[in-house]
Amino acid sequence: MSVIAPKFRLGYFLKSLTDNIFWIIVLLTLVGIPAIMIVLFFIDLPVLDGVLLTPFLAFTMMFHPELAVPVVKSLLYSDFFRIAAFPGFGFAALLAAGTIFAERKLLAKLQLRVGPFYCGKFEGILQLMADGLKLISKEIIIPAKADKPIFWTAPVLFVATAAAFVSLIPVAPGWVVADLDVGLLAVFAIIGFFPIITILSAWSANSKFPFIGGIRALHQMVSFEIPLILSLLGVVILTGTLNLSEIVESQSNYWFIAFLPIGAIVFFISMLAELERIPFDLPEAESEIVAGWLTEFSGMIYGLVQLGSYLKLYAFAALFVVLFLGGWQGPMVVPPFPAEIITHGIEAGPITVQVPGLPITTQEMLNGTLWFTLKTVAVIFFILIPRGVFPRIRIDMLLSIGWNKLIALAFINIFIALGLLYAGVLGPGGLL
């Protein structure tokens, strides 16, 4: 039995949109606002700047926006904002979306074509949104003999693990979701979780090509985890801490890439392998095993895996920046907040508005975020470039690179770090 889709008409579509918006507004006014008012009357409201936040005060903010500054500030320093928006998920997802767009346009320029072009006013900038809509609207097909609970859980776990990775990254001084004393150890633990998810999803699909892809991914991730972890030991030896924020602070004079270039190279190559990027995209080798462990995913499940992999890409690039490129460290380029706005207020034509509570964020935070973002984008650029230049390598070459070359180089890197420490160049009394 099939249903013929009604013919698409822009007029009907717009009418349905306006109808929906109308009903949403009606429901909000009749149900939503009374509900919010009831809630506001019954819960304990916070005290901001010595003033109790009452519903009345909340409504006056519509007419006196400057009163909202302390509210915004308290929101900005709340845990929820950190997890959902700035150093956490939202910021990472924004950078990941930017990465996808940049990857498409960059690769297109490299390959003498235009890339996304029509969706959105500027150079197809809304293509990702269109792709997302398409993925959401698609049917999710699950193989008949798949292990359904695991098949459903694996993509969600994948995104959750990638998000957990993101939460460990310090973006600016004090701006990190989880400031752990064992931050680097947590990173290792999270990296070790990815192969398990991959093999679970590949095995649960009960199909041949995903299975081969999953086995390949397992080989690749496990054998490249060792050089990845070993290459970071040099940094740990030099700083004597596992806390990522402290590692960044210890690079205020010199970045570690200047002392440990071998470690940085080993980490970068292992990172490419962990991310399954070309030339290490064997688990998704299209011409050999269709799409590898992603073959049986469809619809938003596939979208989730893609989201997770790009979050992972951002997290790895950010980890590279934190460990080797000095994180948020950089010359102060953000101008200090103009003092006359605090003392005299903002002059808007004939009116002068006094805004107590400004500035919302500190100069250091803005500067740190700027430098961190710039460095991360640069590292992401170097992660993207090989895709246009290299073919895929073979599994035996991959394993030989991982076990024979990178591990040896990582040990050389550790010896360099130890030598620097005992020669007194770095460490207590040294350059740092």
Place this chain on the structure above:
Amino acid sequence: MTARLPPGLQLEKVDDRIMTLNVGPQHPGSGHMRLIIKVDGDYIVSCDPDPGYVHRGEEKMAEYRNYITNIPHLERPVIHDSCNILYPYCLGVEELLGLEVPERAKYVRVIASELNRFTYTLYWLGIYGIFLGHSTMFMWPMGDREFAIDLLEKLTGARVTHSYFVPGGVRNDAPANFEDVCLRQINYLEKRLKTYADIFYDNPILIARTEKTGVLSREDAIRLGTTGTVLRASGVDYDVRTKEPYDVYDELDVHTNVLKNGDSYDRSKTPWLDMLESCNIIRQALEKMPKSGSVRVKLKPNPKGGNDEVYKRVESGRGSLGVYIVSRSKPEPYRVKLSVGSFRNLICMPYLLKGEKLGNMPAVYWSLNYWPVEADR
């Protein structure tokens, strides 16, 4: 139950170590055919190519059409090498009907056929690139192919299925400024082709991946009856254009590129060298071509051949391409048989893939210069 089932459907003794993979026809790395591959771990135990997915009975259908209406029909197997697949047919029909081709038409045919070698080989090269995961090498040849296609469109009026060669010459003369445009675009195309070496043929990862994989020795290449680029990559100096020159190839200086190793790398490099050689051939042909003159002899309506048979062959993008025509004094041929390079090169595939790694499968498979539609006919 002794009925023999098609390969892949046979009930076999199941070994726990062996996994059977059906690569194709609905597989991004197979083309219009199926490879039944058995793997033990990462090693291929056996490979059973199963062509025939796009078999259309071209040869049988050719028996119900007369010599002229066969022209657009017979070019279907390789629409992007359509001049070369029509070339032996036209040569054969000319011999059957006793037609003398004008001198200018012979040169135009050479140019069109070499341009078609570009459109075919660049397409093949693009797919070879994406099979190895090199997406730039997929996009560049596809883009540069447009130059050759534009030239052919100027010459023939169609972008892919040209139907340009007819018994007794070519369908229409080249446009007025064709020589200049052709020379300019061929020079540019040659410059572009040389940049492929930087990104693809000299790429260390590509060399490491394709060198010493699927090695076909000189003796095996001859014994298994391979042809074209596969044969030349194994060190056999064989090219129909020089060994049995047809039309005006004996007046042109054609250099045959022969490589020694016979591995996937050499097999992938030979077509590229052939394309560079095609630039030289086209330049020579443009220089020697008579500037005016007729390009087609007049044909009687519904011409009949005698009680005769003829076999003609040319060097196509995939190797020697022969057409065997049997005539029984009728307007339709009694039998038309195509002997295509694709099928002859496919024969050595099970030998080459045995014992290789699964990751080498696309590298070996597509280096055989195989076009599934042509092999199935």
